[in-house]
Amino acid sequence: xxxxxxxxxxxxxxxxxxxxxxxxxxxxxxxxxxxxxxxxxxxxxxxxxxxxxxxxxxxxxxxxxxxxxxxxxxxxxxxxxxxxxxxxxxxxxxxxxxxxxxxxxxxxxxxxxxxxxxxxxxxxxxxxxxxxxxxxxxxxxxxxxxxxxxxxxxxxxxxxxxxxxxxxxxxxxxxxxxxxxxxxxxxxxxxxxxxxxxxxxxxxxxxxxxxxxxxxxxxxxxxxxxxxxxxxxxxxxxxxxxxxxxxxxxxxxxxxxxxxxxxxxxxxxxxxxxxxxxxxxxxxxxxxxxxxxxxxxxxxxxxxxxxxxxxxxxxxxxxxxxxxxxxxxxxxxxxxxxxxxxxxxxxxxxxxxxxxxxxxxxxxxxxxxxxxxxxxxxxxxxxxxxxxxxxxxxxxxxxxxxxxxxxxxxxxxxxxxxxxxxxxxxxxxxxxxxxxxxxxxxxxxxxxxxxxxxxxxxxxxxxxxxxxxxxxxxxxxxxxxxxxxxxxxxxxxxxxxxxxxxxxx
Numbered sequence: 001x002x003x004x005x006x007x008x009x010x011x012x013x014x015x016x017x018x019x020x021x022x023x024x025x026x027x028x029x030x031x032x033x034x035x036x037x038x039x040x041x042x043x044x045x046x047x048x049x050x051x052x053x054x055x056x057x058x059x060x061x062x063x064x065x066x067x068x069x070x071x072x073x074x075x076x077x078x079x080x081x082x083x084x085x086x087x088x089x090x091x092x093x094x095x096x097x098x099x100x101x102x103x104x105x106x107x108x109x110x111x112x113x114x115x116x117x118x119x120x121x122x123x124x125x126x127x128x129x130x131x132x133x134x135x136x137x138x139x140x141x142x143x144x145x146x147x148x149x150x151x152x153x154x155x156x157x158x159x160x161x162x163x164x165x166x167x168x169x170x171x172x173x174x175x176x177x178x179x180x181x182x183x184x185x186x187x188x189x190x191x192x193x194x195x196x197x198x199x200x201x202x203x204x205x206x207x208x209x210x211x212x213x214x215x216x217x218x219x220x221x222x223x224x225x226x227x228x229x230x231x232x233x234x235x236x237x238x239x240x241x242x243x244x245x246x247x248x249x250x251x252x253x254x255x256x257x258x259x260x261x262x263x264x265x266x267x268x269x270x271x272x273x274x275x276x277x278x279x280x281x282x283x284x285x286x287x288x289x290x291x292x293x294x295x296x297x298x299x300x301x302x303x304x305x306x307x308x309x310x311x312x313x314x315x316x317x318x319x320x321x322x323x324x325x326x327x328x329x330x331x332x333x334x335x336x337x338x339x340x341x342x343x344x345x346x347x348x349x350x351x352x353x354x355x356x357x358x359x360x361x362x363x364x365x366x367x368x369x370x371x372x373x374x375x376x377x378x379x380x381x382x383x384x385x386x387x388x389x390x391x392x393x394x395x396x397x398x399x400x401x402x403x404x405x406x407x408x409x410x411x412x413x414x415x416x417x418x419x420x421x422x423x424x425x426x427x428x429x430x431x432x433x434x435x436x437x438x439x440x441x442x443x444x445x446x447x448x449x450x451x452x453x454x455x456x457x458x459x460x461x462x463x464x465x466x467x468x469x470x471x472x473x474x475x476x477x478x479x480x481x482x483x484x485x486x487x488x489x490x491x492x493x494x495x496x497x498x499x500x501x502x503x504x505x
Contacts (some may be wrong), residue, residue: 004048004085006041009034016044018051039480043473054093078130079114080470081494082462086110088501089446089453094158099151103135105439106138112443114462116421119143147434155438156217156238159445163210169389170211170269170402172247173234175227178423185223188430192224202283203433206230207421208238212249213408214448219439220434227393231502232260248401257412260385262311268401272380277371278318281378294379295322298396303382317396325377339364416444419459422460453500454493464490 007015013091021027032048035041052066090096090106111122114129119139126133134142143149154268163169179202180189189201202223210217217235235246246261247269262266280299299318305311341347343362349355354372356365381403383392416422422440427433447458454461468484486494 002052004045004052006045015127016048018048023086024156025240028369034281037313043480053460059281062080071282074471075474076130076472079128079466079468080130081130081468081486081490082465083110083131084266085450085461085465085494085497086113089449090442091446092501092504093104093154093162093449095442095445096152099157099442102142102145104139105146107133108139108439109442111445111457112420112439113447114466116419119369129466130186132356143435144350144431144436146449147431147440152218152434152438152441153237155442155445159214159216160238163214163216165210165216170247170405171216171405172209172211172213173204173206173231174406174409174413175204176413176417177204178417180428181425182428186441188222188433190223191224193227203228205208205235205437207409207412207416207459209409209412211408212448212452214413214452215412215441215444218437218439228257231257235266236263236264249407250353259311260412261488267383267385268385268469269381269385269399269407272316272382274318274375274378277374278316278380281374283322285374293320296398314382314384315394315399317381317382317383317395317399318378319400320377321379322377324379328376329373331368332376334365412448415447415458416440419447420444420458450497453496455496456493461493465494 002018002020007017009015011034013036016032017036018030018032019027020030025118025455030051032051033044035044039170039254050391054361055226083318087106087110090109095109096106106120107126110129110131111117111125111133112182114239116124117125120136122139123136125351126139165171177192177194177196179194179196179198179200182189182201185191185201189203191199191201194202204221204223204225206219208218210216217234217238219230219237221230221233246266257270257407258270270345276300278301280301281293284293284299297320299320301316301318303314303316319453327402329425335352336354338347342349342352349362354365354369356363356368381399383394385399387397388394420440423431423437449462450456451458456464468486468490470481470483473482
């Protein structure tokens, strides 16, 4: 007959043993361990009872309570490592202070990072993570506050303060679109030019980031608003506190935009379209007949302001890249071949820039083809900077390198659309959409911070860290805390997050 007994040891600890005895008087003692406090003693006793009950069948009498040899009850389970890391980022970025300590907003931001779902389903995500969430009615009641411009401006100011923007900083601007599964526009959700080539109503999102892609401001516009008309409203909002050079893609640029940016006292680096062969490129080809332009060669074209111009002096840099030329020439070859087949009557006439129509007569536009081949591999960059932000002279490498940082804002857009699922599937009213985008903006800021500290993608970090939970077990009158052992790589990532949080205090 087995039973549990405790024995005091010479060191003062309490040993827990299972004694296996028989009617013949023989017995076997199995030592399970020594406890140094009441909590450890309860755990060892529970383990001893489970050892005795091993292999025995239990009757399902539904009497309530745990059986003597049954498992210890878990009183709580929490994604402790993941939640702590995300909350560190939320506080370090100053979002908690900017949100006035609003717990509902913080919970929605964390839920968006852990598993981007509807606001209603966010309650389930938070419960699984080990957070006691607010009720859905409370969430609905708080959403209008998150749609307010003042709320978003406080978050933007916190992000700008964390980014430590100064005279040596650049900001990046780009736009994207988010579509809705409806066929009715409402003045805000309207059909327009879609980057995803969709016909449904959409909204246009303007995102301003730092040079590393860290979000600084997000704004929503009508879906049919031209991209070039979204840039200045966002910049004007942001420039009230920061006079910084702006980097933007060629699609954002119009002559009116350039004039307005300069009128605001801002400097810029802009990608530009090259419709005609630049003078400097044409001159180089005349002086080097039959030669290929060296890969990476830059042509510098000063563009001084005239006596009646209200702008500052500008410089245009034209860069040739062999890879870019190869891709462009392959596209030209394909289009010219299609144009030739259409002209010969072997294929239908479709939209093709190399087909020239003179009444009913079709021909291949060889003059346009020659110009396109001459421009293959050439990209233009224009700036009105007279000196780099750190005071050194402007160079082509600085201008072109700064422009190429736009890939960081594209990464932020990809993250918001995929990892954070920014498309407001479950929202229809403008206030709800604006509130949703505010939550996505804050979640994007925390995600980029986590990636910067750990070197991991936010998807990898969440997927890995959420598996390791902290649990509390009830052992008699005592509560025991236990946790899954962490792998080395996750331990290092969490250490980096904790160190960054401590340094920020």
